Amino acid sequence: MILSEQELLEGCRKGERRAQKALYDKFSSKMFGVCKRYVKTIENAEEVMVEAFCKIFQKIDLYSGQGSFEGWIRRVVINEALMFLRKNYRFNEHIDITEVPVQAVHVTIEDELSAAEIMLLLEQLPTGYRTVFNLYVLEGFKHKEIAELLGISINTSKSQLILAKKRLRDLVEQAAVIRTGGNAEA
Amino acid sequence: MKNIDEISREDYISKLFIDNEHKLDESPSGDLWSRIETKLEQTSLSSGKENLPRTTIAARKGIIMRMVPYIAAASVLIIISVAISLFQWPKQNNTLAESKEEVEDVDLPTAKSETIPIIPSDKDSAFEEEDQRQKIKMLQEAKKQAGKESKNAEASVEKYGLDIITINEKSNDVITMTPEPAKDEEDNSFISRPRAEYNDFSTTNGNVSNSPQIVPRSDYQNQNRNYANPPSADPAMADKIESYIKGKENMSTKKGNESKTQSRIKNKSVKSLQSNQQLDSHLKIFEWLLGQWTDEEEEGGIAYENWRWINANTIEGIGTKIKENNKIFEERLSIYYDNSLKQVFLKMQIDDTKNQVIYMLSSFDTERIVFEQNEDPGIPNKVIFQRHLNGYSTTIAFDQGFLKPAQQSYLDHRNRVSNVKALRILNRSEEK
Numbered sequence: 100m101i102l103s104e105q106e107l108l109e110g111c112r113k114g115e116r117r118a119q120k121a122l123y124d125k126f127s128s129k130m131f132g133v134c135k136r137y138v139k140t141i142e143n144a145e146e147v148m149v150e151a152f153c154k155i156f157q158k159i160d161l162y163s164g165q166g167s168f169e170g171w172i173r174r175v176v177i178n179e180a181l182m183f184l185r186k187n188y189r190f191n192e193h194i195d196i197t198e199v200p201v202q203a204v205h206v207t208i209e210d211e212l213s214a215a216e217i218m219l220l221l222e223q224l225p226t227g228y229r230t231v232f233n234l235y236v237l238e239g240f241k242h243k244e245i246a247e248l249l250g251i252s253i254n255t256s257k258s259q260l261i262l263a264k265k266r267l268r269d270l271v272e273q274a275a276v277i278r279t280g281g282n283a284e285a
Numbered sequence: 286m287k288n289i290d291e292i293s294r295e296d297y298i299s300k301l302f303i304d305n306e307h308k309l310d311e312s313p314s315g316d317l318w319s320r321i322e323t324k325l326e327q328t329s330l331s332s333g334k335e336n337l338p339r340t341t342i343a344a345r346k347g348i349i350m351r352m353v354p355y356i357a358a359a360s361v362l363i364i365i366s367v368a369i370s371l372f373q374w375p376k377q378n379n380t381l382a383e384s385k386e387e388v389e390d391v392d393l394p395t396a397k398s399e400t401i402p403i404i405p406s407d408k409d410s411a412f413e414e415e416d417q418r419q420k421i422k423m424l425q426e427a428k429k430q431a432g433k434e435s436k437n438a439e440a441s442v443e444k445y446g447l448d449i450i451t452i453n454e455k456s457n458d459v460i461t462m463t464p465e466p467a468k469d470e471e472d473n474s475f476i477s478r479p480r481a482e483y484n485d486f487s488t489t490n491g492n493v494s495n496s497p498q499i500v501p502r503s504d505y506q507n508q509n510r511n512y513a514n515p516p517s518a519d520p521a522m523a524d525k526i527e528s529y530i531k532g533k534e535n536m537s538t539k540k541g542n543e544s545k546t547q548s549r550i551k552n553k554s555v556k557s558l559q560s561n562q563q564l565d566s567h568l569k570i571f572e573w574l575l576g577q578w579t580d581e582e583e584e585g586g587i588a589y590e591n592w593r594w595i596n597a598n599t600i601e602g603i604g605t606k607i608k609e610n611n612k613i614f615e616e617r618l619s620i621y622y623d624n625s626l627k628q629v630f631l632k633m634q635i636d637d638t639k640n641q642v643i644y645m646l647s648s649f650d651t652e653r654i655v656f657e658q659n660e661d662p663g664i665p666n667k668v669i670f671q672r673h674l675n676g677y678s679t680t681i682a683f684d685q686g687f688l689k690p691a692q693q694s695y696l697d698h699r700n701r702v703s704n705v706k707a708l709r710i711l712n713r714s715e716e717k
Binding site for chain 1: 294296297298299301302303305306307308309310311312313314317318320321322324325328671673675676678701703706708710
C-alpha cells in the first residue's frame with residue numbers, strides 16, 4: 100500500500116517506524132545523489148545520509164507544511180553535508196582571485212554527461228570550488244546566502260564559482276578531445 | 286530584466302550539470318536504513334535518560350518552592366538585626382567620644398609634660414611635623430644623589446633613548462615629569478612595557494611610584510607574552526613595509542586596475558595627509574583603509590565604517606549602524622604605531638564594558654592583515670582585515686574558546702556572529 104505524502108508526514112510525526120521507512124524509500128535515492136555531489140567518497144555520503152535522515156525524523160515537526168516537503172528534506176541534507184565538510188575543511192582559508200581570464204569555450208561533444216562523468220568532473224574540483232558550484236548552480240542559492248552558509252565573503256564565493264567553472268570547462272574540453280579523437284575545436 | 290545571478294547560471298557548463306544532475310540519483314546500500322534505525326533507537330534511549338535529570342530538577346525546584354517562606358523570614362530577620370546594629374553604632378561612638386572628653390579633662394593639668402599626646406589634633410600635628418621632616422630629608426638626599434648620578438643617567442638616556450625625568454626644585458611637594466620625545470634609534474636588546482602601564486604614575490611623599498621600567502627582552506618574553514615574531518618588532522620591518530608599499534605602488538601603476546572610485550577616495554585621503562603630515566611608514570599598509578565603507582544589504586540596518594587619520598601614528602575607524610534613521614550602534618577602532626614599543630597595535634571594544642582590547646600586528650600580506658593577542662584567554666585572540674574586490678571584511682576570531690554572551694550580543698551588530706567569530710563585510714562607498 101502506497102502512502103500519500105500527507106500520510107507519511109502524519110506517521111513520521113507520530114514516530115511510526117513504517118512511515119519513516121516509507122519516507123526513506125521515497126527520497127533516499129535522490130538525497131544520496133545530493134550527498135555524493137558534496138562529499139567525495141560513498142562512505143562519507145552514507146554517513147551524511149544517516150545523520151540527515153535522523154535529523155529529518157527528529158525535527159519533522161519543524162516542517163510547517165508550507166512549501167515543498169522534498170525541498171525541506173533536501174535543505175536538511177545539504178546542511179548536514181555542509182556540516183560534515185566544515186569539520187574537515189576550512190572554507191575561508193584561501194586567496195581571493197581578483198583577475199580570472201575568461202575565454203570563449205566551444206565544446207563540440209553532445210550535451211550529455213553520464214553519472215560517472217559528472218562524479219569524475221566534480222571529484223577533480225577542490226572542496227571549496229565544488230561546494231560553491233553545487234550551491235550556486237545546482238541548488239540555486241545566491242552568493243550572499245552561500246557566503247553566510249560557508250562563512251566566506253561574497254566575493255570569495257563569486258571568485259570560487261568562476262574558478263570552478265573554468266576548471267570544469269577545461270576538463271570538459273579535454274574530455275571532448277579524447278572523445279572525438281583530437282578533432283574537437285579547442 | 287534578468288538578474289546577473291540568473292544569467293551566470295545559463296552558461297554551457299551550468300546547463301550541462303543542471304540537465305544531467307538527476308543521473309546521480311542512486312539507491313544507497315541496503316544496510317543504510319538499518320544504520321538509521323539503530324541511530325534513531327539510540328537517540329530515543331538517550332533522550333529517555335535525559336528525562337531523569339529533568340525530574341530531579343523539578344523535584345529540587347519543588348523543595349526550593351516549599352522553602353521560600355522560611356528563607357524569606359530568615360532574610361527579614363537578618364536585615365532587621367543588621368539595621369539594629371547599624372542604628373546602635375553611632376550611639377556607641379558618641380559614648381566613646383564622651384569618655385574621651387572626660388579623660389582629656391583629667392589630663393589637662395599635666396599637658397606640659399613630655400608624655401605622648403593623646404589629643405587627636407596634637408597627635409596629627411606631631412605626625413605632620415614628622416612627615417615634613419622626612420620629606421625635607423628625602424628631598425635633600427634625592428638632590429645629592431641626583432648630583433652624583435646625573436652623569437650616569439645622561440649616559441643611560443643617550444644609550445637607551447629613555448624619557449628624562451626632571452625634578453622641579455621650586456616646589457616642595459610636586460614632582461613634575463617631563464618626557465622628552467623618544468629617539469628614533471633604539472638598542473634592540475631592550476623593549477619597554479606597553480604604554481598602558483605608564484598611565485598612572487603617582488607621586489607619594491616625593492617618591493615616584495610605579496615608574497616606567499625598562500626590561501631586557503629576555504625578561505620581557507618571560508612575562509607570558511609570546512607573540513610569534515611580530516613583524517613590527519623587527520627593526521628591519523620598516524624597510525620591509527616600505528619596500529612592500531613601493532612594490533605595490535609600482536604594480537598598481539602598471540596594472541591600472543584600481544577602480545576610479547577607489548583611486549579618487551584614496552587620493553583624497555593621501556592629499557589630506559600630505560597637506561599636514563606623513564603617515565608613519567609602519568602604518569602605510571593600512572592606507573587603503575582610509576575612507577568610507579558601507580554595507581547597504583545588511584538586514585538589521587545599514588552599516589558604515591569611516592576610517593580617517595588622527596596623526597602620523599594613528600588612524601581611527603568609526604563604525605556605525607543606522608536603522609530607520611536612528612543610530613543603533615557605534616564603535617571606535619584605532620590602529621596606531623607605538624614608537625616606544627616599535628609595534629603596531631589595534632585597539633577596539635569587544636563588549637559593552639567600554640574596556641578597550643589591544644591587539645598587536647602579527648602578520649600581513651597582500652590579502653590580509655592579522656592582529657593577535659594572547660594575554661587574556663577570555664577574549665577573541667585574533668582580528669583579521671581581509672581585502673576583497675571592492676571591499677574588505679573584518680573577522681574577530683576566537684580560536685581557543687567561545688564568545689561569551691556579552692561579547693556575542695555586542696558583536697551581533699556586525700554582519701554575522703557565531704559562537705566563535707564575528708564577521709563584517711563592507712564595500713567601498715561611492716563618492717557623492
